[in-house]
Amino acid sequence: MSDPRLAELSHRLPDLRLLTAAGDLEHYGRDWTRRWTPAPLAIALPTSADEVQTIVRWANEQQVSIVPSGGRTGLSGGAVAANGELVLSLERMNRVLDFDAVDRTLTVQAGIILQTVHEAARSHGLIYPVDFAARGSCSIGGNIATNAGGIRVIRYGNTREWIVGLKVVAGNGELLELNRGLIKNSSGYDFRQLMIGAEGTLGIVVEATLKLTDPPPPSQVMLLALLDMDALMQVFALFRARLTLQAFEFFTDRALEHVLAHGAQRAIDGDYPYYVVAEFDAADEAAQDAALAAFEHALEQGWVSDGVIAQSEAQAAALWRLREGITESLASQRPYKNDVSVRISAVPAFLHEMQALLAREYPQIEVIWFGHIGDGNLHINVLRPDDLAEETFIAQCEHVTKLLAATLQRHGGSISAEHGIGLVKRDYLESTRSAAEIALMRGVRKVFDPNGILNPGKLFADD
Numbered sequence: 512m513s514d515p516r517l518a519e520l521s522h523r524l525p526d527l528r529l530l531t532a533a534g535d536l537e538h539y540g541r542d543w544t545r546r547w548t549p550a551p552l553a554i555a556l557p558t559s560a561d562e563v564q565t566i567v568r569w570a571n572e573q574q575v576s577i578v579p580s581g582g583r584t585g586l587s588g589g590a591v592a593a594n595g596e597l598v599l600s601l602e603r604m605n606r607v608l609d610f611d612a613v614d615r616t617l618t619v620q621a622g623i624i625l626q627t628v629h630e631a632a633r634s635h636g637l638i639y640p641v642d643f644a645a646r647g648s649c650s651i652g653g654n655i656a657t658n659a660g661g662i663r664v665i666r667y668g669n670t671r672e673w674i675v676g677l678k679v680v681a682g683n684g685e686l687l688e689l690n691r692g693l694i695k696n697s698s699g700y701d702f703r704q705l706m707i708g709a710e711g712t713l714g715i716v717v718e719a720t721l722k723l724t725d726p727p728p729p730s731q732v733m734l735l736a737l738l739d740m741d742a743l744m745q746v747f748a749l750f751r752a753r754l755t756l757q758a759f760e761f762f763t764d765r766a767l768e769h770v771l772a773h774g775a776q777r778a779i780d781g782d783y784p785y786y787v788v789a790e791f792d793a794a795d796e797a798a799q800d801a802a803l804a805a806f807e808h809a810l811e812q813g814w815v816s817d818g819v820i821a822q823s824e825a826q827a828a829a830l831w832r833l834r835e836g837i838t839e840s841l842a843s844q845r846p847y848k849n850d851v852s853v854r855i856s857a858v859p860a861f862l863h864e865m866q867a868l869l870a871r872e873y874p875q876i877e878v879i880w881f882g883h884i885g886d887g888n889l890h891i892n893v894l895r896p897d898d899l900a901e902e903t904f905i906a907q908c909e910h911v912t913k914l915l916a917a918t919l920q921r922h923g924g925s926i927s928a929e930h931g932i933g934l935v936k937r938d939y940l941e942s943t944r945s946a947a948e949i950a951l952m953r954g955v956r957k958v959f960d961p962n963g964i965l966n967p968g969k970l971f972a973d974d
């Protein structure tokens with residue numbers, strides 16, 4: 512190791528795998544945003560909490576910043592290392608450590624892939640219910656760092672709901688064992704919850720104990736075509752009242768065009784501005800009849816223009832692909848992304864306002880809306896027109912984000928629903944959190960990470 516700081520680290524941890532080859536720096540230095548040029552100092556791949564602790568202590572002494580790294584599927588630039596940081600990848604800490612049948616918990620190392628968690632839970636006849644399209648690549652540590660949400664939040668809540676214990680190496684090098692799997696623990700500040708969604712700025716999660724639950728009953732999937740947002744809200748209220756929803760997702764005609772061009776199958780003929788994929792419990796004939804009756808009622812009311820109910824698992828998967836395939840279908844065009852939330856009841860007014868504003872200010876850029884509308888969470892992907900230079904495009908998108916932030920502020924919403932703040936949103940934190948809150952957040956960071964070595968610049972632009 513030519514860098515003396517790395518030589519010192521190798522001296523302390525002779526067995527630690529450290530990567531410095533250009534290809535590795537590039538691979539581990541970026542996330543799915545692909546907007547920043549990766550430039551980390553090196554990549555460390557520890558295999559134990561002890562090693563993580565030693566690395567954090569070394570980083571404090573050497574004043575090296577650390578970017579904690581999982582599957583790097585993030586879309587807010589939270590796992591980007593573009594400033595000579597040490598990337599601390601948890602990918603070698605990827606084991607299931609324990610299953611407890613009485614507690615119904617699974618204890619895992621932080622680098623485990625979400626899909627492996629799903630499979631491990633299933634092998635015990637249970638489920639870990641947090642789920643989303645990046646399941647095959649994202650890690651549980653990253654899910655915890657962003658309090659990841661996804662497609663089942665309407666039924667099961669965010670990651671936060673499912674973490675009953677955490678082992679964390681704080682920025683000061685202390686190993687904290689938080690909540691230890693307890694269901695009830697009313698003994699003061701809950702640091703476990705503070706770590707969830709902290710984007711690796713307070714500590715590095717090395718281990719998590721996850722709560723599991725019973726699998727849901729058999730379900731059905733429905734695709735609906737709708738003409739307007741207010742009708743969509745009526746359908747949502749109707750379905751929520753009459754069915755047990757597992758998911759209620761939406762996308763626009765523009766999103767549909769892209770997934771279809773990317774190989775998905777058209778399920779409804781004709782053009783409609785809005786579509787919904789709904790999944791609901793359908794354990795028996797009575798539940799299926801109730802779903803059909805709700806659908807027919809929505810048709811009669813004129814809220815829904817057309818729809819299909821999947822008749823097989825393959826058809827259900829094909830309907831889901833229309834929604835879950837959107838991100839992938841846009842990826843090669845490197846869209847500028849936003850991920851926002853408002854109260855569910857505020858969605859139509861917010862969306863109309865933003866659509867009108869964007870059509871007026873930027874008629875030439877393509878804006879694609881989709882997301883977890885049943886949670887008030889909308890994803891916005893903006894595509895660069897071929898004849899627009901990248902720099903001008905980014906400047907326009909940043910202006911779009913400003914417009915979004917101001918509109919969200921008026922509607923009491925959030926600039927990040929489930930992707931985190933990261934490099935993408937850090938300049939807009941003030942639109943969602945008050946000055947008093949941000950001052951407290953900075954204070955909390957100082958307590959856990961006094962030298963500011965953990966993921967600097969990912970929550971606050973100036974730290």
Ligand code: 2HG
Nearest residue numbers: 644838848882890891892
């Ligand atoms: C989803 O809901 C993900 O599909 C990705 O959160 C959203 O690509 C996006 O903007």
Ligand code: ZN
Nearest residue numbers: 661883890929
């Ligand atoms: Zn999402």
